[in-house]
Amino acid sequence: MTTLKSKLALVAASTLALASLSRADTPMAPAITIGGFTTFDYTHLSGAADDHFNVSTALLSATGVYGAVTGVVSIYYDPGIFSNSTFSNNALNLLDANATWDLGSGWTVQAGRFLSWMGYESFFTINNPEITGANSNPLWVSGYEDGVRVVYTSSDKMWNGGIAVVDSAFVSPSAFEGDGELKKNYGGEIYIDSTLGVKDLDVWFGVAHDSSDVQVGTAKGITTFDLHSQYQLTPDMYVAGEYTIEDNVITSGGGKTVDSETWLVLVDYTFSSINKNLSAAFRVSGDTYNGVIGGGRNDFRYTFAPTWTVNPHFSIRAEVTYLADNAGGISSGTFFAPSSKDATFVGAQAVFKF
DSSP states (O other): OOOHHHHHHHHHHHHHHHHHHTSTTSTTOOEEEEEEEEEEEEEEETTOSOOEEEEEEEEEEEEEEETTEEEEEEEEEOOSOSGGGTTOSOSEEEEEEEEEEEEETTEEEEEEEEEOSOOSSOSSGGGSSSSSOSOSOOSSSOOEEEEEEEEEEOTTSSEEEEEEEESOSSOOSBTTBOOSOSSSOOEEEEEEEEOTTOTTEEEEEEEEEESOOGGGSSEEEEEEEEEEEEEEEETTEEEEEEEEEEEEEESSTTTOEEEEEEEEEEEEEEOTTTOTTEEEEEEEEEEEEESSSSTTEEEEEEEEEEEEEEETTEEEEEEEEEEEESSOOOEETTEEOOSSSEEEEEEEEEEEEO
16 A cells, blocks of 8 residues: 555655746746645534544645646645545645646546546545535445546537546545555546536436445446436526435345445525525435345435535534434445434534635
């Protein structure tokens, strides 16, 4: 596994390389953009032993554009409160480290470390209208992975699609990196995204496969199907939905299959008649587990999350989520359920983007 020291060395070397290319005396100097964000949270879960009041995440990224090639390097801080860090050994992680080549005619090729395409909700909480994730199964969603992928976008921008070959789609030591090898397991992803010819509509379907799932025992592999859609119903309101199926074949225990289904329905409304900076998300979500792991378990979440957008760079968000869990002890997003079957999460989050 790459050590934290070597990760930082790579980031430093990449940053210096980009800086040297940006000197005025360098022909065709690339355009360099620095960006990022930080979040500060207070969260509490009923029945939990403690709460959290701290800087929860921070990201610093550098993007360099040199002709038809765009390079990205980013560092991410996550102290381990979020389930995205469940499989991470470090609070500081190298995320993006990739280059994208625009081939023209709608074709691009990307290589390096990048974020999986899978999932409606963003890997980063700042891009979602809520603090917590929608579902209780943190394993189905791919995180960062290493590999090569190709994307095609139609000339009319009505649809796009892509295919990727990666070191691991699901099975990796961390949500922030792949497993770095192809011998024990390998992964692949494919997706298509379309408006279906309808204004303000987006429909996305993707499939991800990992050849072996060592996280749940000796397995033939794990495959996830993900369908999600979003529609701008009015200028002030959009609606969205997602449905996923995970198929995990275990070779031990009689070749049984571990299946899970997750779903969400979301409505986000901006109160323009009161103040255009005030909005709120209303979300209902759930998951079902069948098979040898967590068999017969059904979980539901009911979420209300208002947001005050002070300006494009600063916003304040709150959330109340009720979890109805018939098994207890599950986690997702910033939500860690206690051993009781039901729980209530409350939280507030300040987000600064630059």
